Amino acid sequence: xxxxxxxxxxxxxxxxxxxxxxxxxxxxxxxxxxxxxxxxxxxxxxxxxxxxxxxxxxxxxxxxxxxxxxxxxxxxxxxxxxxxxxxxxxxxxxxxxxxxxxxxxxxxxxxxxxxxxxxxxxxxxxxxxxxxxxxxxxxxxxxxxxxxxxxxxxxxxxxxxxxxxxxxxxxxxxxxxxxxxxxxxxxxxxxxxxxxxxxxxxxxxxxxxxxxxxxxxxxxxxxx
Amino acid sequence: xxxxxxxxxxxxxxxxxxxxxxxxxxxxxxxxxxxxxxxxxxxxxxxxxxxxxxxxxxxxxxxxxxxxxxxxxxxxxxxxxxxxxxxxxxxxxxxxxxxxxxxxxxxxxxxxxxxxxxxxxxxxxxxxxxxxxxxxxxxxxxxxxxxxxxxxxxxxxxxxxxxxxxxxxxxxxxxxxxxxx
Amino acid sequence: xxxxxxxxxxxxxxxxxxxxxxxxxxxxxxxxxxxxxxxxxxxxxxxxxxxxxxxxxxxxxxxxxxxxxxxxxxxxxxxxxxxxxxxxxxxxxxxxxxxxxxxxxxxxxxxxxxxxxxxxxxxxxxxxxxxxxxxxxxxxxxxxxxxxxxxxxxxxxxxxxxxxxxxxxxxxxxxxxxxxxxxxxxxxxxxxxxxxxxxxxx
Numbered sequence: 013x014x015x016x017x018x019x020x021x022x023x024x025x026x027x028x029x030x031x032x033x034x035x036x037x038x039x040x041x042x043x044x045x046x047x048x049x050x051x052x053x054x055x056x057x058x059x060x061x062x063x064x065x066x067x068x069x070x071x072x073x074x075x076x077x078x079x080x081x082x083x084x085x086x087x088x089x090x091x092x093x094x095x096x097x098x099x100x101x102x103x104x105x106x107x108x109x110x111x112x113x114x115x116x117x118x119x120x121x122x123x124x125x126x127x128x129x130x131x132x133x134x135x136x137x138x139x140x141x142x143x144x145x146x147x148x149x150x151x152x153x154x155x156x157x158x159x160x161x162x163x164x165x166x167x168x169x170x171x172x173x174x175x176x177x178x179x180x181x182x183x184x185x186x187x188x189x190x191x192x193x194x195x196x197x198x199x200x201x202x203x204x205x206x207x208x209x210x211x212x213x214x215x216x217x218x219x220x221x222x223x224x225x226x227x228x229x230x231x232x233x234x235x236x
Numbered sequence: 237x238x239x240x241x242x243x244x245x246x247x248x249x250x251x252x253x254x255x256x257x258x259x260x261x262x263x264x265x266x267x268x269x270x271x272x273x274x275x276x277x278x279x280x281x282x283x284x285x286x287x288x289x290x291x292x293x294x295x296x297x298x299x300x301x302x303x304x305x306x307x308x309x310x311x312x313x314x315x316x317x318x319x320x321x322x323x324x325x326x327x328x329x330x331x332x333x334x335x336x337x338x339x340x341x342x343x344x345x346x347x348x349x350x351x352x353x354x355x356x357x358x359x360x361x362x363x364x365x366x367x368x369x370x371x372x373x374x375x376x377x378x379x380x381x382x383x384x385x386x387x388x389x390x391x392x393x394x395x396x397x398x399x400x401x402x403x404x405x406x407x408x409x410x411x412x413x414x415x416x417x
Numbered sequence: 418x419x420x421x422x423x424x425x426x427x428x429x430x431x432x433x434x435x436x437x438x439x440x441x442x443x444x445x446x447x448x449x450x451x452x453x454x455x456x457x458x459x460x461x462x463x464x465x466x467x468x469x470x471x472x473x474x475x476x477x478x479x480x481x482x483x484x485x486x487x488x489x490x491x492x493x494x495x496x497x498x499x500x501x502x503x504x505x506x507x508x509x510x511x512x513x514x515x516x517x518x519x520x521x522x523x524x525x526x527x528x529x530x531x532x533x534x535x536x537x538x539x540x541x542x543x544x545x546x547x548x549x550x551x552x553x554x555x556x557x558x559x560x561x562x563x564x565x566x567x568x569x570x571x572x573x574x575x576x577x578x579x580x581x582x583x584x585x586x587x588x589x590x591x592x593x594x595x596x597x598x599x600x601x602x603x604x605x606x607x608x609x610x611x612x613x614x615x616x617x618x619x
Contacts (some may be wrong), residue, residue: 036368069549076553087604179615218531226531226572229551268506290465292473360452379453404426
């Protein structure tokens with residue numbers, strides 16, 4: 013039977029279940045006073061077809077840090093607003109809807125890290141057919157270290173035009189930061205890296221000793 | 237051998253353990269569709285399911301000697317995939333945290349029917365994603381993979397009453413989520 | 418908690434016949450069956466066979482190469498034995514180390530990488546990393562201070578992506594990672610650090 017028709021059928025009498033949470037994690041980890049409001053915000057995000065996971069993560073974070081219930085709710089509300097703003101920015105930049113969760117959270121992360129909205133919009137608009145997450149983080153890396161937002165975006169976009177993609181754009185910002193550490197001004201650093209494009213050093217791989225010891229957060233004990 | 241002439245699971249396992257590496261391909265072809273469907277139900281994406289199933293099958297090959305009952309190969313494989321999926325989920329509950337994902341490109345070949353169906357699948361996947369990993373696993377094993385409670389106990393290592401409770405709660409939660417969509 | 422008609426579950430579990438249940442229960446069962454049917458379609462795409470067989474066929478390092486690797490890695494072995502036995506014991510220890518599966522590299526998927534964490538907390542009894550990669554669950558990712566020099570380290574296999582996190586010292590003190598290049602306001606008056614995990618196979 014088509015699910016569309018199935019959804020129109022009468023609901024089961026699940027009165028108590030109507031108050032139960034959609035996400036078990038919230039019930040287990042949040043102060044009780046925060047649960048109804050947080051759940052309501054998550055449902056709003058869902059209804060607006062925005063990603064819900066960033067909201068759940070913010071709530072879980074608040075619970076873990078033993079933050080007061082009302083502050084958790086405020087933080088989750090702020091996260092929802094940030095996601096709405098991010099999606100609106102994507103639309104202004106020319107992206108056809110629907111925006112993917114990754115795109116919305118990527119833009120939201122860049123805004124949270126302090127990249128001005130017009131600069132984020134410029135980067136998004138300049139990369140219409142590529143994932144933008146790494147590019148935006150690369151710009152944010154520079155902005156948070158005192159580089160002018162416009163010049164930061166210009167460098168990263170130039171690297172993208174020179175064929176660097178995805179994670180390699182993070183190497184561009186790293187290269188510029190290293191030049192500053194070596195004693196150059198920020199303007200000099202940008203010029204030096206620009207002159208070298210697309211040849212920026214790749215980030216070193218983790219040492220083997222680390223790799224061997226690396227474990228997944230919860231490796232099931234009864235795995236064969 | 238079964239009636240069709242295909243070697244049974246214990247026969248294939250014996251061949252692989254005897255040194256016939258290529259015979260493991262038989263096991264992959266026999267089970268990958270089921271395992272991919274199960275992993276996709278758990279993880280919500282084909283790509284993640286492929287990674288989880290591929291990793292699991294490599295691990296199964298390397299630990300094949302530890303399989304005590306070759307006749308139970310199927311539940312053993314499901315167990316490895318279930319563990320791998322739960323590891324993935326424990327690390328990152330949803331794909332939404334990925335750094336880079338290609339922006340959506342509309343495919344002009346998509347018909348309205350297939351788009352609607354894709355939307356319905358996405359709706360169910362979203363509802364499933366709200367369940368805890370244990371309830372999601374219980375629902376998918378029972379209702380998608382069609383395992384009996386005994387088989388589910390072999391896969392998960394849990395007692396049957398525990399599994400029944402998880403399945404019951406998953407059913408109710410899923411219905412609620414679908415209704416609210 | 419089960420305000421649902423128990424026959425809903427009994428029929429779905431096959432304990433009673435479907436025909437005997439009330440219409441509204443049967444409708445709910447049909448909705449559930451419809452949802453399950455949508456998931457029962459195998460997602461289309463390439464087979465994983467080639468990928469798995471390629472990995473299986475990759476040659477395992479020879480004993481000789483593993484011995485070289487073992488010799489190149491420092492091992493603390495202190496034994497007080499008669500000189501005549503010491504060589505034999507060392508040989509046995511070497512063989513056992515080769516045969517043991519203690520330090521196996523984790524098998525990384527195509528979209529996984531390694532996040533490394535390090536922090537200086539002299540005098541700490543425990544240090545954990547807590548963040549969006551483990552649902553902010555304290556206690557699941559411990560760091561280690563193997564040399565007891567106050568420097569705590571750990572490495573975690575994670576899917577590629579960006580994550581916010583903090584260290585938790587002695588189970589109660591939340592501290593940002595001062596060595597991290599990236600940070601962001603946590604909206605609770607503190608600062609989260611950010612780690613970007615890159616694909617290991619690059």
